[in-house]
Amino acid sequence: MSDIIVNGMSFSLPLFIIAVGGIYSERSGVTNLALEGFLGAGAFFGAVFTALTAGMFAATSQLPMYLSMVVAMAGGALYAVIHAVLCIKFKANQVISGVVVNILAMALTDFLTSQINAGVLGQSSDKFVLNVSTRLTFQPLASLPVIGGFFTNVYPFEFIIIAVAVVAWYAMYKTRFGMRLRACGDNPYAVDAAGCNVARIQFIAVMVSGALSGLGGMCFAYSVFGNFSTSIYTGYGYLAIAAMIFGNWKIPATLGACLLFGFARAAGYSLIQYLGLPGAYSDLIMILPYVLTLLLLMFFSKNNRAPRALGEIYDKGKR
Amino acid sequence: MSEYIVEMRHVTKRFPGIVANDDVSLGIKKGEIFALLGENGAGKSTLMSILFGMYEPDEGEVYVRGKKVEHFSPNHATAMNIGMVHQHFKLVSNYTVTENIILGMEPQKRLGGFLPVVDIKNTNQKIADLSKKFRLEVEPTKKIEDLNVSMQQRVEILKMLYREAEILIFDEPTAVLTPQEIEFLLDIIREMRRNGKTIILITHKLEEIKQVADRCAILNRGKVVGICDVAETSTKKMAELMVGREVSFTQEKSPFRPGEVKLTVDHLVVKNADGFPVVNDVSFSVRGGEIFAIAGVAGNGQVEIADAVAGLTKVSSGTITLGGKEITDAAVRARNRQGLAYIPEDRQSWGLILDFTLSENLLLRRYDQEPYCVKGVLHREKFDEKSRQLIEQFDIRSGQGEKTVVRSMSGGNQQKAIVAREIDQDAPCIIFVQPTRGLDIGAIENIHRQILEERAKGKAILLVSLELDEIMSLADTIGVIYNGQLLKIAPADTMSTNEVGQYMMGVKE
Numbered sequence: 001m002s003d004i005i006v007n008g009m010s011f012s013l014p015l016f017i018i019a020v021g022g023i024y025s026e027r028s029g030v031t032n033l034a035l036e037g038f039l040g041a042g043a044f045f046g047a048v049f050t051a052l053t054a055g056m057f058a059a060t061s062q063l064p065m066y067l068s069m070v071v072a073m074a075g076g077a078l079y080a081v082i083h084a085v086l087c088i089k090f091k092a093n094q095v096i097s098g099v100v101v102n103i104l105a106m107a108l109t110d111f112l113t114s115q116i117n118a119g120v121l122g123q124s125s126d127k128f129v130l131n132v133s134t135r136l137t138f139q140p141l142a143s144l145p146v147i148g149g150f151f152t153n154v155y156p157f158e159f160i161i162i163a164v165a166v167v168a169w170y171a172m173y174k175t176r177f178g179m180r181l182r183a184c185g186d187n188p189y190a191v192d193a194a195g196c197n198v199a200r201i202q203f204i205a206v207m208v209s210g211a212l213s214g215l216g217g218m219c220f221a222y223s224v225f226g227n228f229s230t231s232i233y234t235g236y237g238y239l240a241i242a243a244m245i246f247g248n249w250k251i252p253a254t255l256g257a258c259l260l261f262g263f264a265r266a267a268g269y270s271l272i273q274y275l276g277l278p279g280a281y282s283d284l285i286m287i288l289p290y291v292l293t294l295l296l297l298m299f300f301s302k303n304n305r306a307p308r309a310l311g312e313i314y315d316k317g318k319r
Numbered sequence: 320m321s322e323y324i325v326e327m328r329h330v331t332k333r334f335p336g337i338v339a340n341d342d343v344s345l346g347i348k349k350g351e352i353f354a355l356l357g358e359n360g361a362g363k364s365t366l367m368s369i370l371f372g373m374y375e376p377d378e379g380e381v382y383v384r385g386k387k388v389e390h391f392s393p394n395h396a397t398a399m400n401i402g403m404v405h406q407h408f409k410l411v412s413n414y415t416v417t418e419n420i421i422l423g424m425e426p427q428k429r430l431g432g433f434l435p436v437v438d439i440k441n442t443n444q445k446i447a448d449l450s451k452k453f454r455l456e457v458e459p460t461k462k463i464e465d466l467n468v469s470m471q472q473r474v475e476i477l478k479m480l481y482r483e484a485e486i487l488i489f490d491e492p493t494a495v496l497t498p499q500e501i502e503f504l505l506d507i508i509r510e511m512r513r514n515g516k517t518i519i520l521i522t523h524k525l526e527e528i529k530q531v532a533d534r535c536a537i538l539n540r541g542k543v544v545g546i547c548d549v550a551e552t553s554t555k556k557m558a559e560l561m562v563g564r565e566v567s568f569t570q571e572k573s574p575f576r577p578g579e580v581k582l583t584v585d586h587l588v589v590k591n592a593d594g595f596p597v598v599n600d601v602s603f604s605v606r607g608g609e610i611f612a613i614a615g616v617a618g619n620g621q622v623e624i625a626d627a628v629a630g631l632t633k634v635s636s637g638t639i640t641l642g643g644k645e646i647t648d649a650a651v652r653a654r655n656r657q658g659l660a661y662i663p664e665d666r667q668s669w670g671l672i673l674d675f676t677l678s679e680n681l682l683l684r685r686y687d688q689e690p691y692c693v694k695g696v697l698h699r700e701k702f703d704e705k706s707r708q709l710i711e712q713f714d715i716r717s718g719q720g721e722k723t724v725v726r727s728m729s730g731g732n733q734q735k736a737i738v739a740r741e742i743d744q745d746a747p748c749i750i751f752v753q754p755t756r757g758l759d760i761g762a763i764e765n766i767h768r769q770i771l772e773e774r775a776k777g778k779a780i781l782l783v784s785l786e787l788d789e790i791m792s793l794a795d796t797i798g799v800i801y802n803g804q805l806l807k808i809a810p811a812d813t814m815s816t817n818e819v820g821q822y823m824m825g826v827k828e
Contacts, residue, residue: 174436176425183411183422190409194423195394308412 004266005149012262013161014219018240019247019254020168021212027172027249028205029185031311033098034083035213036237037105038076040230042214043221044109045075047128047228048116062156065133069160069218076214077207079105084206088199091313102237110230127229133157133222157219164215168208169251181205185307188314198314213237235290242293248304257296261289323382324349324517325370325486330379332365336718339365341541342379347486352508352518354528354549356561357538358759359729360716363521364406366538367488370519371403372396383486402479403488408471410463417443417459420478449480453510469500476507487511488519493527494757505531523561523759525554539563562761573775575795578607581779582628582748587637589623596635598623599803605779605796607747610770612782612794612811616823620803621783622664625752628781629661630654631669642747655684660741662734664752664783670737671725678706678721681740713739714765731762738769748779755789767793787823791816801825 018035025032046068057064082104086097110126117125133155141151172178181201183191188198220236221228243261247254268285323346332340339362347353355363368374370381375391382388383399396403410419421442428438446459455473463471472492479487489508493501508518508531520532528535528549535552537545537560545560582605589598598620605611613621626632628639630651638647646654655661663669671680682702685691691701706721715735717723725733734754741749751770755763770793774780784790790797794811799822807814807822 170434174430174434176427176435176437179418179422179425179437183414186411186413187409189407190411190419190422193393193405193409195397196423 001146002149002152004263004270005147006153007266007269008259008263009150009158010155010223010262011265012258013158014216014223015236015240015243015262016216016255016258017161017165017219018213018216018237019243019258020165020251021209021216022241022244023247023249023251023254024168024172024181024205024212025209026244026310027185027307028181028202029188029307029309029312029314030084030087030202030206031094031098032083032206032209033095033241034080034101034105034237035209035240036233036235037098037102038080038083038210038213039217039220039237039240040109040232041079041105041217042072042076042210043217043228043232044105044113045078045214046072046218047130047221048112050130051116051121051128059131062134065131065157065222066160068130069157069215072214072218073211074214076210076212076217078210079214080207080210083210084203087206088202088314091315094311094313102233106230106233109228113229127227129227130222130225132226155219155223157222161215161219164212165251165255168212172251177201177204182307184314185309188309188312202314213240216240239289239293242297245304245306246293246296246300249307260296261292264292265289323347324384325519326382326385327366327370328380328382330366330369330376330381332362332369332374332376334365334718336723338541340369340376343538343541343543344379345536345543345546347517347519348534349517350512350515351533352512352520352531354520354522354532354535355538356522356525356528356535356557358523358561358761359731361538361561362541363538364490367403367490367519367521370396371401371488397482397484400483400485401488402482402484402486404472404475404479404490404492406490406494408475410471410474412464413462415439415460415462416457416466416474416477417446419463419474420446420459420481424482446477446481450477453477453480453507453514455507469496469503472496472504473507484516486517486519488521490521491523492520493522493524501527525557525760528557529554537561558760561759562764572771572793575609577609577795578777580604580606581642582781583638583640584624584628585638585640587624587627587639588635589620589627589632590635591623597803598627600637601800601803601805602637603798603805603808605748605781607777607779608774609795610774610780610782610793611796611798612784612790613798613800613805614784614787614790614819614823615800617785619800621800622752624800625661625664625750625781625783629659629663629750631663655744655746658746658748660744660746660749662737662741662749662751662754664756666730666734666737671733673726674724676721677710677715677717677723677725677728677736678702680725680736681706681709681721681743684740684744709739709743713742713769715739731758731765734758734762734766738766742769742773746778748781749773750781750783752783753785754782755784755786763789787816787819790819799823 018039022032022035049071050064050068053064083097083101086092087094113128114126117123135153135155137153138151142148172181180191180196184198184201191198217232221232225232239261243257244254246257265288268288272282272285325347328344330340330343343366357363369376372391372393372395380387417439425437426442427435430436443459450457455477457470457473457477492504496504511518522528532549535547535549536543537557539561585602587598587601588596591597601624603611613624615621623632627634630649634647638645641657641659644657646657667673682691682705691698703721710721713735716732717728754766770780782793797811797814797819798805798808799819801823802825
């Protein structure tokens with residue numbers, strides 16, 4: 001049981017912060033299928049930073065990890081500019097732009113990883129090896145029955161994610177900017193008539209989306225993968241989109257959806273171990289969150305309400 | 320300093336293919352209700368959009384409170400205390416009234432002394448007070464999606480008042496309202512004048528102008544054709560200026576010479592999805608040269624009769640005979656070939672394909688026939704040739720002639736296009752359902768003239784209308800429908816408007 005909680009939380013939370021990124025973009029009216037690309041690109045920037053500064057820190061220092069997360073957020077935001085420019089400035093189809101941004105991220109980071117490894121670090125590799133993050137256990141809380149799992153082997157980034165998510169929630173629901181952002185997703189013409197700059201709000205929203213996805217991607221790189229390579233593009237971005245839809249584009253409900261996916265996945269792993277099935281079966285269990293997504297979407301999507309102006313190309317001249 | 324709070328001098332605005340405003344000059348005084356009158360597409364909305372900063376004029380100048388306007392944007396307009404209620408409301412549907420009103424200038428408070436938070440709670444009270452002051456009866460905490468159109472409009476008004484607008488522009492505010500709501504709105508407008516606001520009312524409805532406006536500028540095809548004192552000008556004079564020619568409110572009707580029966584409806588029953596008979600045992604016939612009008616309050620089954628005859632609704636029992644042949648179960652196209660033309664109630668969803676060009680829409684009934692289609696290949700040049708002829712004949716106005724995408728045309732011209740297409744088929748029987756809904760006087764007169772011309776040619780005409788005036792001025796025979804049944808069928812000249820009204824309410828007999 002404890003294992004399920006430990007693994008569930010460490011998977012759910014990065015997924016959640018990526019989904020929050022998706023919510024920022026979509027609540028502002030910009031369809032975002034590019035989360036996958038954002039998280040990969042963000043993690044790439046973070047990993048490059050770690051690889052290039054490896055000599056400057058002690059081998060056991062955790063500082064590079066925290067710094068790389070900041071870099072990943074900045075890098076994700078920077079990479080998201082591509083999507084923002086295509087969708088907002090050039091009014092491109094947002095679905096196509098998202099797909100293109102994903103493909104580009106995978107190809108570009110793969111290429112650059114090999115090039116930087118060969119050219120700068122002088123080694124032949126298609127990945128940046130990262131130390132897996134340390135884990136913290138809080139006694140005596142960890143000894144509590146059942147909920148002790150929440151305090152055992154916790155990655156430090158889980159706290160960072162929770163803090164960032166709270167700020168994101170506050171900014172979206174309590175501040176001027178958030179109010180305008182959500183209004184853009186419903187009726188951008190109303191926002192324009194109120195004298196606000198719709199394009200600017202959406203641009204910022206997409207960049208925030210990139211930053212949060214980058215953070216989530218970096219956390220995955222430091223936990224699930226232990227390195228940065230193209231294997232980071234395993235569809236977690238799409239899973240985050242599903243969580244966002246399942247969470248009805250609301251931050252608390254999306255957290256619930258992410259926890260559900262994370263725990264389903266963790267429970268699957270525990271099941272394999274318990275049954276002593278051969279390793280090949282773990283791949284089968286990996287599809288569990290996706291099967292769950294399909295089923296849930298089938299039953300619950302009709303109650304869902306996407307932002308009204310989602311994916312609509314905002315054209316000021318049109319009335 | 321001039322006596323005007325707003326002055327426009329020689330304003331010209333062009334759009335591709337059309338001059339929306341052509342050398343317009345006018346002045347509006349502080350504290351008056353100033354109306355802008357004109358047909359659909361006369362350039363009223365464009366002119367006021369310039370004042371509100373949504374467009375920049377190509378030529379000419381705008382002065383507000385004697386100062387020349389340099390920057391055109393809604394923000395600058397708001398800063399000059401100008402507000403506008405648009406025809407299509409600009410509201411966020413999942414926000415409350417208050418949230419919509421404060422959007423863009425949200426008041427903030429500091430949570431725990433430092434965290435900025437939008438202050439909704441205190442604002443709710445302010446907005447409730449404002450609503451009370453102008454008698455708007457709006458509840459600040461309701462969500463927009465739960466409000467009806469009239470309420471939403473009042474939210475838009477509150478939005479302007481909250482921004483301390485002194486000059487308020489209303490773009491066709493009554494188009495979407497019921498008669499009672501219109502009264503309510505006009506009262507609000509008077510109340511605002513009493514509070515010293517300047518009001519600009521864009522409309523094509525003369526009665527409203529007569530009721531509230533002090534002065535009125537009349538636009539025709541982008542030009543100001545007259546500025547008059549409403550109290551001293553007759554409605555007829557204003558209508559003439561607006562349309563640009565003499566308007567006859569009552570049409571010249573040739574004597575009634577009925578021919579043989581063209582369309583017979585016998586014991587017709589139409590049931591709705593729940594199995595309820597919305598048309599219940601209706602029988603009538605229409606002769607050549609006769610206008611048979613079905614009068615009734617909306618929703619009593621009149622539209623279903625027309626749809627059943629046109630073949631859009633399934634008939635439960637009874638028969639429909641057209642020109643001696645039974646067509647009760649015939650396909651729409653078969654009825655069409657048999658000699659039935661149909662002008663539907665909802666022109667945008669049933670009458671036209673909005674994203675097709677005018678030329679394509681005008682040929683929707685004939686595109687598969689020679690010479691427009693030879694051996695399965697369409698001949699566009701024949702389409703265009705025919706279209707140009709119809710455009711000329713029916714005076715359909717549009718930006719780029721037959722190449723215009725229909726969506727961009729005004730409602731009146733869209734309707735003209737449908738009427739042109741249907742009349743051009745030369746069918747012996749024509750159904751008109753609400754043919755003048757939402758049109759201005761000029762367009763209404765035009766359509767009425769067309770209907771009477773077809774009558775003079777000996778066509779059998781079935782007219783369904785909710786406008787009693789329209790029925791009284793056009794019909795030869797009136798059938799009054801109530802609850803799916805024809806309560807009364809009688810020659811038009813034997814019934815007074817009052818009597819027909821009573822049958823419509825189901826009162827008589």
